[in-house]
Amino acid sequence: MDEQREVKVQNPWHRPVVIFLAGVITGGIIIMVAISVIQYKPLPQKYKYGIVLDAGSSHTSVFIYEWPAEKENNTGMVRQKHTCNVEGKGISSYSNNPVGAGRSLQKCMEEAKKTIPAHRHHETPVYLGATAGMRLLKMENEDASEKVLESVAHSLKSYPFSYQGARIITGQEEGAFGWITVNYLSKNLRKPTGTLGALDLGGASTQITFVPQQEIESQDNSIDFRLYGNNYHLYTHSFLCYGKDQVLKISMGKKMESTFKADETHPIELKDPCFHPGYNLTKTAGSVFDTPCMEGVKMANGSFFHVGTGNWSQCQQSIRKVFNTSYCPYSRCSFNGIFQPSVDGNFGAFSAFFFVMDFLNLTSDSLDITKQNLSTYCSTPWKKIVQNHPKTKEKYLSEYCFSATYILTLLEDGYKFTSKNWKDIKFIKKIEDSDAGWTLGYMLNLTNMIPAEAPDTPLMPYGGYVAFMLLFSLLILVLLLMVYLYFRRSSRTAQKDII
């Protein structure tokens, strides 16, 4: 018995190699789990910023964008952090006082300094893009337009941001970057689903941009992008002078031309179906004809009584006269001899399309109901309109009937939307807290934030990776435990057998 007891039991767990290996594996698993858990804790995000100034014909807005520093090439990561409306009119109104244009930006740029953390200021790009108001000023007086641009550039350079330029963007850029903005924000760009057409209405120009089914017959209206590995072949056109403020001038000018006789003494009455009954204001012909958009219209002078008659269908008749549909050198045209394929898919209509239709509550009905409601609105007496909207500036209030009638005429007669596809037009201001407009697309393009090829995506999303690592580590632990228990049992049995 004693001899037997003295036989040493060879327990495999007591071998140094096994002990060392078991220690290393267990240590490894503990480290793996610890790393996974620590990694899973969301790290404080680091943000980057960009500033774009939209110098429109009627006013200037400053947009501040932000995005997580590590994710700048992912779609939908950039969002609008802050906007500031510059006081006063657009920069093109400073043609006689260019210094004033630069000075007008000061308040909003100071706000930008406060909004963006100081340590990011020097690397924050700032861009200014001017649109149709400056295009018109350049046509009228190139020297003045250059002075205004120099003035805003000088002003922007005085801030601690990274100045990237102040220029007049083309109508094509305005249309195309508006399209990029709405599709980036709707996260359409990396999906095989359809894209959203873009309709932008300003004070001095309007843009239509979409992916057409048909071939684009004119080179000027075609633009190609490769974004996230997909090719986009876009139709785009910008109609200079067809913003709502310029069309109001043109259509009033045409009415004056046909109403006023050369020998009549002033002031004369201009009866206008686009203004409410009871509206009566003395205006100067100069305020109507102060634009290069009135080519070929005989100029009146002196002052006149602008008298509203509030008749929607007559208003529409008068607006139709600003579209020339008498010639088309292509298989089909919108107006003024401009090629346009038939509209296709859904459209986002923003800027003044939204402001006007939203103010009048006309954003969600059929085309027929919309026309009926607008007709009732236009024939409502001016006194009642003022009573109903005591806080709205009378100048703006008086123009809604005209503007909405222009919008319907532009969309139906101009772009050839019908009562069937009217519902495909969504009047939008924002998509996920960011304004629809050209500015975001402009910045994304200039900062190369939309790559031509889709960035490589990891095998699995981060959350999935962490879950996988935890599960896998747990499995190894359980397996080790089972192996341990097995060896312990078999070594005990061996001991018993020996005993």
Ligand SMILES: Nc1ccn([C@@H]2O[C@H](COP(=O)(O)OP(=O)(O)O)[C@@H](O)[C@H]2O)c(=O)n1
């Ligand atoms: N809250 C607002 C802001 C702008 N608007 C109008 O929207 C238009 C904006 O045009 P814009 O200044 O961007 O001019 P463009 O240079 O784009 O032609 C102007 O006609 C403004 O009067 C509006 O109706 N309601």
Ligand SMILES: [Ca+2]
């Ligand atoms: Ca605009």
